[in-house]
Structures are given as C-alpha cells and as structure tokens.
Amino acid sequence: MVGMGKSRLDYGTAATCAGGYRGVAEEIWAINKMGGVIFHDVMWRMDDLMKNRKLMYPEYLRWLKKHPCIVTSTAYPEEFPGSVEYPLEAVLQNIGVPYFNTTPAYALGYAIYLGIPKVHLYGMDYTYPEQSIAEAGRGCFEWLMGIAYARNIELLVGPNTSLLDTCIPMEQKFYGYNGSVTADVVDGKWKIQSTRDKPASSTEDVEK
Numbered sequence: 381m382v383g384m385g386k387s388r389l390d391y392g393t394a395a396t397c398a399g400g401y402r403g404v405a406e407e408i409w410a411i412n413k414m415g416g417v418i419f420h421d422v423m424w425r426m427d428d429l430m431k432n433r434k435l436m437y438p439e440y441l442r443w444l445k446k447h448p449c450i451v452t453s454t455a456y457p458e459e460f461p462g463s464v465e466y467p468l469e470a471v472l473q474n475i476g477v478p479y480f481n482t483t484p485a486y487a488l489g490y491a492i493y494l495g496i497p498k499v500h501l502y503g504m505d506y507t508y509p510e511q512s513i514a515e516a517g518r519g520c521f522e523w524l525m526g527i528a529y530a531r532n533i534e535l536l537v538g539p540n541t542s543l544l545d546t547c548i549p550m551e552q553k554f555y556g557y558n559g560s561v562t563a564d565v566v567d568g569k570w571k572i573q574s575t576r577d578k579p580a581s582s583t584e585d586v587e588k
Contacts, residue, residue, distance in 0.1 A: 384412060
C-alpha cells in the first residue's frame with residue numbers, strides 16, 4: 381500500500397532493491413493520486429468521484445475515467461467504469477467499530493477483512509518531526525494496525541515513516557527511563573539492553 385506521505389520514497393528504494401515492484405508484493409495498492417505516479421493493481425479513492433469533479437486536474441480526471449479498478453465510496457459505472465463500491469457493511473462487521481476517517485484506513489480495514497497475511501505500508505506518515513504540521517488520521521490508522529497485529533497480520537513499514545514513531549531513534553521510544561534503553565528481537569523474543577544513568581541520591585543532592 382503506497383500513500384502520498386514522504387515515506388513513499390521508501391517504496392521506491394524497496395522496489396529497486398527487490399528487482400522490481402513484484403519483488404515487494406504480489407499486489408500493489410495506490411492511495412489517491414499515487415495512482416498516477418506508480419504502477420499499481422488497485423487504486424483507492426474514498427472521496428466521492430463525482431464531488432468536485434470540475435476542480436480536478438484534467439489529466440487526473442482523464443485517467444480516472446479509464447482506470448480499470450478504483451475502490452471508492454460510491455461506484456459510478458457510467459462515468460467511471462472501473463469504480464468499485466467499498467463493502468463497508470461487511471468490513472464493519474469484521475472490524476467491529478465504525479472508525480474509518482481516511483482513505484488509507486479503509487484500505488487497511490479491507491486488508492484485515494480479507495485476512496491478507498502480510499501488508500507493506502509506505503507513504504502513510506501523518507506527522508513530520510521536522511515540521512510543525514500534522515494530518516488527521518494517524519490515530520485511526522495506527523488503531524487499525526493494532527487490530528492487524530492482533531490477528532497475526534505481518535505489517536512492514538518504511539524506515540522513514542512516522543507511523544509507530546519508526547523514524548524516531550530507538551532510545552527515544554521508552555518514556556521514563558534514565559539513560560538509553562533499546563530493544564531487539566533475539567531468538568524470537570524481545571530483549572532489552574540498557575545503559576541507565578544512576579540518579580543522584582537525595583543525600584547527594586543536599587550535599588551539592
């Protein structure tokens with residue numbers, strides 16, 4: 381699944397290292413306008429295809445009309461022959477909570493509904509550590525990621541995404557510890573390595 385956030389660049393790196401896009405995944409899902417940038421099998425645009433149609437870039441509208449598979453909120457086969465209506469009721473029954481506030485959330489919810497064993501996530505960032513901006517939807521998307529993990533769906537994210545604070549150094553991911561704490565999987569189990577600083581005692585504080 382490739383969205384429009386900055387970590388979409390990690391998808392290009394992964395595909396290059398894998399010898400092509402099929403080396404990354406059997407099926408590529410493009411979110412919104414990424415459908416005009418990368419090769420993909422399915423495009424996801426939950427925004428109504430007819431709403432604000434006159435404001436769309438002419439080239440964007442042209443290839444939307446010719447696209448063979450667009451998953452969206454409402455299908456318009458006369459105008460967009462490739463549009464497929466999202467199975468909202470079925471996915472909702474599977475997920476159990478009516479909480480889908482962005483197109484990527486719908487796509488991930490559908491992947492959970494299908495029981496896809498492994499999903500790669502690129503370009504879903506929402507927050508950018510070097511900028512004072514944030515997009516809505518991160519809470520919903522990470523909540524769905526939690527459901528996927530609970531159902532033993534393997535999720536792989538690009539190293540530069542802000543999802544799960546992946547782009548943050550490991551030693552900054554453990555709140556409250558004095559010093560450096562890191563975690564690695566060893567023989568299938570999480571192992572903690574720590575270089576905790578010993579705080580001064582209250583007596584030492586008084587003496588100083």
